[in-house]
Amino acid sequence: xxxxxxMVDVDPVTSSIANVFRVRSNPGLAGIIAxxxxxxxxxxxxxxxxxxxxxxxxSGTKRAGAPNAEAIxxxxxxxxxxxxxxxxxxxxxxxxxxxxxxxxxxxxxxxILCARMGRTRIADLKRSVESxxxxxxxxxxxxxxxxQLPVLESQEENGASRRPARAESSNLAxxx
Numbered sequence: 001x002x003x004x005x006x007m008v009d010v011d012p013v014t015s016s017i018a019n020v021f022r023v024r025s026n027p028g029l030a031g032i033i034a035x036x037x038x039x040x041x042x043x044x045x046x047x048x049x050x051x052x053x054x055x056x057x058x059s060g061t062k063r064a065g066a067p068n069a070e071a072i073x074x075x076x077x078x079x080x081x082x083x084x085x086x087x088x089x090x091x092x093x094x095x096x097x098x099x100x101x102x103x104x105x106x107x108x109x110x111x112i113l114c115a116r117m118g119r120t121r122i123a124d125l126k127r128s129v130e131s132x133x134x135x136x137x138x139x140x141x142x143x144x145x146x147x148q149l150p151v152l153e154s155q156e157e158n159g160a161s162r163r164p165a166r167a168e169s170s171n172l173a174x175x176x
Contacts, residue, residue, distance in 0.1 A: 011092070030060025042058075076107045079107040080107065113139055
């Protein structure tokens with residue numbers, strides 16, 4: 001039985017994952033944190049390539065501030081349940097979010113650091129590695145981006161041009 005990958009975006013400022021895959025941003029993770037959405041309604045399934053499915057938990061755009069301690073524990077518990085469902089969970093987060101340590105909803109210590117060639121300074125990269133290691137996070141690799149960043153739509157354009165999400169609630173039953 002093939003299982004899926006879940007891609008999670010935690011940055012409501014850019015909603016970059018929703019923009020790249022052209023899926024709706026809301027309710028997303030922001031709705032789950034606020035308690036106004038469950039995982040089944042927030043996860044969007046999209047097709048990658050010819051017929052490969054990818055589950056996406058967009059960031060949502062309505063988050064106000066950092067989640068409280070209760071929400072952090074709830075979300076971490078939800079991620080633990082998701083680990084049984086998915087072969088791989090990829091969480092796209094700015095380093096400032098990862099650096100929150102115990103105040104972050106990011107459940108695991110495994111990190112792949114991303115940098116832009118010709119843009120990310122070596123000193124900044126070194127500082128990031130040292131900071132992540134000081135939090136006992138394990139850096140498994142480095143992705144070097146050597147191209148223009150994808151052109152992302154504004155939130156208004158993003159919401160107007162979304163592909164409708166396909167209902168797959170039976171696959172998400174019992175989650176959240």
